[in-house]
Amino acid sequence: MAVLIWIPVVLPLLLGAASALRRRSGWTLWLPVSAAAVLLGVGVALVAVVGSTGPLTAADGLLRVDALSAWMLAVVGAVAVVALWGGIPHRTHQGRNIGAFATLLCLFLSAMSLAVVADNVGLMWVAIELTTITTAFLVGARGGRGALEAAWKYVVLGSVGVAIAFLGIVLLSAASHGTGEPSLSWTVLVAHAASLDPALTRAGAALAVLGFATKAGLAPTHSWLPDAHSQAPSTVSGLMSGVLLSVAFYAVLRVQAIGDAALGPELMRGLLTAAGLLSLAVTAGLVITQKDFKRLLAYSSIEHMGLLALGAAAGGPFAIAALLLHMLGHGLIKSSMFVLAGRILGFAGSHHIADVRNLLRRRPDLGGPFLLGAAGLLGFPPFVTFFTEVAIIIAGFQRGLGWQMLVACALLLVVFAGVVRHVLAMTVGAEADRDAARTSSAPPDRPARFRQVPIGIALAAAAVLGFAAWPLSGPLLAAVAALGGVR
Amino acid sequence: MTPGSFAVILVHLVVAVLVTPLLIGVMRTVRARLEGRVGAGVWQPWRDLIKLLAKEPTRAPGSTPVLTLAPIVLMASSLVLCALIPLVSTVALASVPGDLFVVVSVLLVGTVSLALLGLESGTAFGGMGSSRHMVIAAMVEPTVLLSVYALSVPAGTSDLAAIVQARVADPISLLNPVSLLAIFALVVVVIAETGRLPVDNPSTHLELTMVHEAMILESGGRDLGWLELGSWLRLTALLGLVANLAVPWGVAPDAAPLSLLVGVGAVFAKLVVLGAVLAAAEVFIAKLRLFRVPELLAGSFVLAFLSVSASYLVF
Amino acid sequence: MSALLAPTLMDAGLLAQLAVGGLAVVAAVLAPPRARNLAAGGALVATGLAGAVTGVAALLGVEAGGVPVPVALPLTAPLDALVLAPDALGGLFMALAGVVVALAALFGIGYAHGAAASRTGWTAFAVFAVGLQLVPAAADAISFLLAWELMALGSTVLLLADHAARGPVRRATLWYAVMTHLSFLLLLAGFGVLVAAGGSTSFAAMRTAGVAGPAADLAFVLMVTGFATKAGLVPVHVWLPRAHPEAPSHMSAAMSAAMVKMGVYGMLLLTLRLLPAGPRWWALVLVALGAVSALYGILQASVQADLKRLLAYSTTENIGLITTAVGVGLLLRDSGQSAVADVALVAALLLAVSHAAFKSVLFLGAGSVLHATGTRDLDLLGGLAARMPWTSGAFGVGALGAAALPVTSGFVAEWVLLQGLIHVDARTDRLLAIVIPVTMGIVALTIGLGLLTFVKAYGIGFLARPRTSAAADAREAGVAMRTAMVAGAVLVVGLGLVPGPLSQALAAAVAATGVASVNGAGLAVGAAAAVLDPVALTALAAAVLVPLVAVNVVLARRHPRREVALAWGCGGERTSPRMEYNATSYSEPVVRVFRASLQARRAVDVVHPDSAPMIVEHMSFTQETADVVESRLYLPATRALARAGDLARRVQNGSIHRYIGISFAALVLVLVVVAL
């Protein structure tokens, strides 16, 4: 069974190598997709296996898959399938260096898998830093000043943030000296939480959370995110927004588990609440007058990460289960939205909201799903995000974060207003169609039905997930238990 | 449901229909005399009515059934009003008591049918009259409800007959401030609802001041006859109500023929006196500008409101 | 738990609604365009009827076993499972929603065209209908919010349906979506407070927890504001006059007649079921909210020239009256006058039912007019009574109901409300002695202005001569639309004629005593010792009418009516229909009298020929009435928000040094916090 752990780490590497070799073939871009599909498959299998036999370990305990890791693997796989499949450009639009592109995507997947299955905090840190490195090239892939600037900011801010996390890990490691068996293993740290040095744990956990929060796009260290997401190719934006942030947040959750076990929940709760509310506030402030639709989506990711942070701050099985499910729901919807945004960009030739009008009439194949996806992002039922948002807020109230949740609700309203305003401006309207002549004379570049499939699947899944009590409730509870259970 | 109450209703209707034109005649005559004219005599309204009812009405092509129905509805509502208000006797139908709110809504049915007729006429005048009429009706509404509310508080019911009976039983209450304020407010209401001076001038055809007349300007013949009679009946009913509330003696407490006879005599006397006073007063008042009417109505509303509050706070 | 899950007839009804609603979606998606209206609309009529039957059963006291909603989130203790199980009060509102949905869907079969008849349109309607009918079925906070948001989603999409045709749709949708979300978030927060204080999401457990004190106050404020937003009360009514006009008319009917009622249901749920022992000021808040809304709503309605906007503001008025009634009921319960309190609560429910009936007719009628003439502007209509007799008749009945004239449901409802008000014993309570008369005055003024409003709506729109060729060429609506309107009109009159049994059932739903049915049809208010028997009243009117009509017929035989072309205009010269009074001029006196609160802006533009400044060549007059709440409250708020947005952009000004600085500050802060 332990081989299952190795597959998600190694297989993408192999496929990456393959795509580096077959760099111009039409099917090269399908290699990352298949890597993602394998991830999904392995993730689901691991969820089942871990559910029945308990956690698996490999490589002398360096790698370990418990219910939470298995869940995260499945999330990474599912979202990556959508983002990668949906992001495969039309044959005529494929660039020259697709080999390198596919290789980097595979490496990226491998790094994320490693981050999720590593039992060693240090190893996980290495993996997360690796994701920065792979995505840096992906962000800059399009070339041009914008991409360069975004990549520079991304790498500098990202690495500095992750370096802070490393400092935190160093301190955590030092804290474990007192236990007699210094270790960086999650399991050991959580198990020996009581005997960790409190001052060092306090500083270590706080710095680690701050560092990983940078990568997770939580305010106030979110600054790289809008630039990177808006400049990266849509596939990459979708992947980063849909899973990279979640994987980083997974690291936050693990650190939080240690901190809570060693120090009680107050410190982590305070930090995460502050980060969550700040993220919502930043989103609220910046969506109102937003002019760029990819940045709009990027800010929406910050908002959702803020919600996750609030959920983590609330804690407890209900909130944690909700935030894990939210990762999946948000990932699916957000990656489809970025894919759609990429197509809209191709169609309208501009990032600007003002340049995109009347999508629902001019391009119903883009406008319809875009509107639906926006509804999902805003938390309308039947999308799963509805349940998770409600759950997070209610859990927050239940666990004594009353006024924080009230503030969050107020900020959510502003975010809602901003997003709805812009989405409506893009999709509907009765204005005379400026480009009507052009679009009607040019042959409509309707994509094949086939290209709609991943988006359709993602949105449908996001709509159905909320009601899927049977397959999901068990694994979610198991994942919560893996984090230390009821606190 | 007794034969007595049927008899009472029948008496009410007959008295109202017979007396009303006479009352109008009296009022016109009083006014004419005071203005130094001879006047057409007290029977002239009767003569007008018979003449009008025997004449053919007209209709424009494309007009709607409202043209025909509105006069009948107005007439019917006025008759129901007369049946429900304790003019002669306080015996009421068990299932259709002269409930304050029912009475007001029946009154409003007439108001609305007049207003719709005004609009149906399809001219600027009709619409103008209708509009003014409805605004006044709307602004009168609070006063009506509050003033009778004030009167109903001591009686503990909204049944007008019961209120009148209670006032007979407790004559001291007639002179207390609650009662006086309410009655005064009610008088203003009656004036406004029936289109008397200073709210409306019933005898004007000056376009800028017309309210009631503007609405019925397009009607003629039988339609006009019904409209006139219906409007007059409203005056009778409301004046009768005010009279019986202010001076509740003489109203028959049962359906015995004798007391009914006394009741008829009493209400006739009260109506004639009140009508004459009203007509006399009208000689000395000028019509208010339309947009000062709300001030008058607001004043009456304040009186009514005070009377309600007073009924709770003072007594 | 097993008892809870035992299937009952009730559950079958609930599941049937879901199933038929799903069928409607399938029909909407699969049916060919020509058959789509019939298939999807038919299925939705069935959905509505299923809701009506289930609701009536619940109203009559049939116990619900509870239909569990499967959700992926593991609901661990102390949270409770999601369950649909309506009680009697919920049953009433479910039945109300069901009937309105059935009427609207029936109307939609004939009416829906363009985007409203598309797959998306009907699917959205189905989602809306199911959500709407299940809101009152929810037995816990989360399923309540779920149904609530389904309702919001469906209605938002439907509201968007006509976006391609008219510009204002987008703005209306934005307003609607934001206000709806405001309502949702407030409810979410309110439920959050209740769950935190009471320890459970189930309504039954919240009630037994007996939450009181500041938590209850906070929950009350949050949730009442949330429900008020949905119900369209001032000052959170602003979505209503924008959304109702722009939605397809059958949708407007469903929104106005049923959806806003869910706000009322919520308030009742909150004050009667979840937090039954609230302090006195809660009731006063409701009375104030209701009274202000009623007066403001009708004042705005009376000066509107857009028929559907007028109806929308009138909805604010009616919900205001309902809220006032609820508030008075609670106030009196608090004062120990439970008999009169019951009357007020029953009045609230009667007002809700009656409003649902007449407002659906009115909106459907307006839809029929819009369908036939292409305009909602009363100033361009006229003469429709002769051209569209069915529509005109139904709208007329609806207008009578809205004006609360006998013998309609509106009259009965307001009669009960007024009876409740005047029988309050305020002698010992100075607060009541002030509040009740003021309320009475406001209610009375509202009724008066309502009368004016609907006389205007009907008289200007349907009587006299058509003002434009669009109105002149109008044709009567098709069978489905006619049937729906007439069915609604029959309900308005039927409920007005036979209010007794309904009132009795309503009284049972709020555990009220003292309101009983008499003579089979009539209504007796025990506490007030008052009786209303509309049948007898009708009989009296008929008895009066018979001789009157007889005389009239005889006279008409003798002197038949003469048709004269010159009858219009004093029988004198031929006048143009443009010289008729129109809606704007009709409400001119109101604008003048209430200029302080209406803030009308007028412009008279006179053009003289160059040669002769004394001669008028052309003259135009425009008048705009503003929504004061909107211009004083919302515009500054949105401007402030935009300014805040501009300010926030400085955070993200593109300078990497600023970003590093922010991160650095965060690091230093965390270090300091950790070290201290």
Add this chain to the structure above:
Amino acid sequence: MSTQLYQQLLATTTGLLLLTAVLQVWGRTIIRAIGLLVVQGVALAGLVLTVGVRAGEPTAPLVAALVLVVKAGVLPWAMARGARRAGATRDNAALAKPAVELIGAAGLTVLAYAVSGPLVGEAADPALRAVPVGFSLILLGFWQLLIRGSAITQLVGFLMLDNGIATVSFLISGGLPLVVELGATLDVLLVVLILGALLVRMQAEQGHIDVPELRELHD
């Protein structure tokens, strides 16, 4: 190794680290910044060796050699090469006055001592007592990132921050497991490589490597 020698060596290496860090803030020429980085690398390697030998770690010389090669050799060399190719000799895009920069640096050093006090407590171990130096390096590295405008000097700031973390790591716990240490070093190398690649592109795109010019993406 005698305790006195140990203390002496610790004092020398950490002192050198702190000195180079402050000097970094003071000067503005790029070549000098890179030179100081080399010195810092050497000092760090010395520190690693001292702590490792004292703790009796058999791998200590190996790790020290690795640190020396990477931090005092490869990275400065790569950066110097990058700077030569970009033709940059001086940081012209600095954002604050030298005095402000130095006062800030002093303040941050004090802050570092203040916040790391509670972490190490009243420890007798001289290594632990030197931990504040690591924190100073981290904060000064960040400071460098904040006040320097040239891409190269920003890179220097980042490396200094990294040196600081390494210092803390070695002083406080004698280093992390080898696999993590190797991974981390590899990551830093890769980051520097990427930034180098971006730097080359920056030079090609805009003709200079001043970061403040990168302000196109904003709201």
